[in-house]
Amino acid sequence: MAVTLHLAQQADADELLSRSPLALLVGMLLDQQVPMETAFRGPWVVAERLGVADLDAQRIAGYDEEEFAALFARKPAVHRYPGAMAKRTQQLCRYLVAEYGGEAEAVWRGAGSGAELLRRVGALPGFGEQKARIFVALLGKQLGVRPEGWREAAGPYGEDGCHRSVADIRDAATLSEVRADKQQAKAAAKAAKAGQG
Template structure:
């Protein structure tokens, strides 16, 4: 995996996301209750604080939880640094246990979009929506296109949509995704009245 992503809107953070499957998964895990760019800068911040050029699932899984959580603070990697540090370690432990620490193995040999979606949903911290968004990112930007991937990704897999991080290729598409999310929130709020 070595592609150019624009999710963090920061060249160094985006370069890590484009070459490191674990960084991409970690950014997706962090993408909740914070701005998208902040979430996807997180993997680079963690790698820098570890003194590494990349993230290593074995290293993170084996770290003392308090020591790893301390890496997520000041300035915080996430709005909830302690709980997200715990989730990142859970993700890394799962990857070590099920994929020998190789994050790319989650999707490398998936025979279908349905199978890949199931694998993503099995990851700690990944519910259906997050799994579908990541599946769409894999298909739209990372060249991972098993049969039926668009259908398995649901609306996030639609060509030409601007619903999620899967559709961000630069500042203009980021603005369009933000506008879509604001419209969806407004519609949900109006429906509750």
């Protein structure tokens, strides 16, 4: 990937995300119930604690589960739910080893259509429909992975000029815009719910 991502808002963590498809997938996996930057900093923290320059799906898949969970839980914890997310990370890596020979980029390489890309990403452990659509948008908007129909597959996250998700973060300013958009959406949903009561 000849692109510099700015999802972790920390140079060394973003450098890892930019060159490692597996780190990017793990960051996306961790992006729930923690600030986006914390989630995308996670792969770099894991690599540091493993004492490696890059993440390897085969190695993570075969790592002792208790030791891997302890690595996630070491202070400061990689995630708000370190045990659960360590387990999910290993599940993701085992799936990649079984289905793609451990090569994360193979998930999107050669996808013939946006629908196929969404299906492949959505089949990953820990990737529900919304997360899969956001990741398809991220691949299309920032990494040039654009099979026919990718914007449609990404749904509202694929729209040009929006600030809905990590797919739209290119610097600190766009991070603030995405955060503001999320807060507006939450407030609107809360207001709608209150109106029903």
